[in-house]
Amino acid sequence: MKPQIVPTQCEVGFAADEFIVSKTDLKGRITYANRVFMRIADYSEDQLLGVQHNIVRHPDMPRGAFKHLWDTIQTGREWFGFVKNMTSRGDFYWVFANVTPDFQDGQIVGYYSVRRQAPRKAVEFIAPLYAEMLRIEREAGPSRACEASLAWLDEQLTVRQTTYERLVLDLFHQPA
Numbered sequence: 252m253k254p255q256i257v258p259t260q261c262e263v264g265f266a267a268d269e270f271i272v273s274k275t276d277l278k279g280r281i282t283y284a285n286r287v288f289m290r291i292a293d294y295s296e297d298q299l300l301g302v303q304h305n306i307v308r309h310p311d312m313p314r315g316a317f318k319h320l321w322d323t324i325q326t327g328r329e330w331f332g333f334v335k336n337m338t339s340r341g342d343f344y345w346v347f348a349n350v351t352p353d354f355q356d357g358q359i360v361g362y363y364s365v366r367r368q369a370p371r372k373a374v375e376f377i378a379p380l381y382a383e384m385l386r387i388e389r390e391a392g393p394s395r396a397c398e399a400s401l402a403w404l405d406e407q408l409t410v411r412q413t414t415y416e417r418l419v420l421d422l423f424h425q426p427a
């Protein structure tokens with residue numbers, strides 16, 4: 252069962268040349284975690300293996316972001332995005348994630364995620380966007396949460412004439 256953790260306002264940093272890597276099965280249960288992941292999230296390998304990846308889910312993350320992630324990878328595509336995660340102590344760390352399906356003989360058998368440090372300016376842009384998605388989700392109620400926040404996100408992307416993937420890649424690559 253997922254432990255109840257109280258979120259703190261403390262941010263955990265990691266170096267620009269470090270990668271947080273994990274692998275999951277088709278249901279999102281962790282099958283591999285590298286040492287950087289264990290150190291930053293503050294879990295041992297035993298605590299991570301076989302456990303749902305939502306073990307590091309931060310309550311500030313809108314559900315719509317994860318629906319977008321799963322809809323993308325389950326259809327065989329890779330997903331790029333910013334994620335705020337939570338450590339075992341309730342501290343947070345922002346990442347820029349690339350999640351890819353693991354194919355064997357043409358079938359998806361699991362997923363990989365490789366994450367690196369999220370640039371400060373990107374977090375400053377994406378955090379209020381996620382906060383608004385979360386507000387919309389709370390207003391819409393559980394059954395309509397993702398539909399409502401993703402419809403709002405779509406409107407924002409249409410206004411900017413971009414896609415979520417283009418937006419996050421631009422944010423990741425913009426000069427500091």
Ligand SMILES: Cc1cc2nc3c(=O)[nH]c(=O)nc-3n(C[C@H](O)[C@H](O)[C@H](O)COP(=O)(O)O)c2cc1C
Binds near residue numbers: 274304307309312362
């Ligand atoms: C390869 C892979 C990596 C993932 N990494 C994260 C992650 O770093 N943080 C996170 O909150 N969810 C991650 N997820 C999504 C979780 O499986 C889950 O959908 C999300 O935490 C929402 O959980 P909930 O529906 O229980 O609220 C990942 C999923 C996959 C397949």
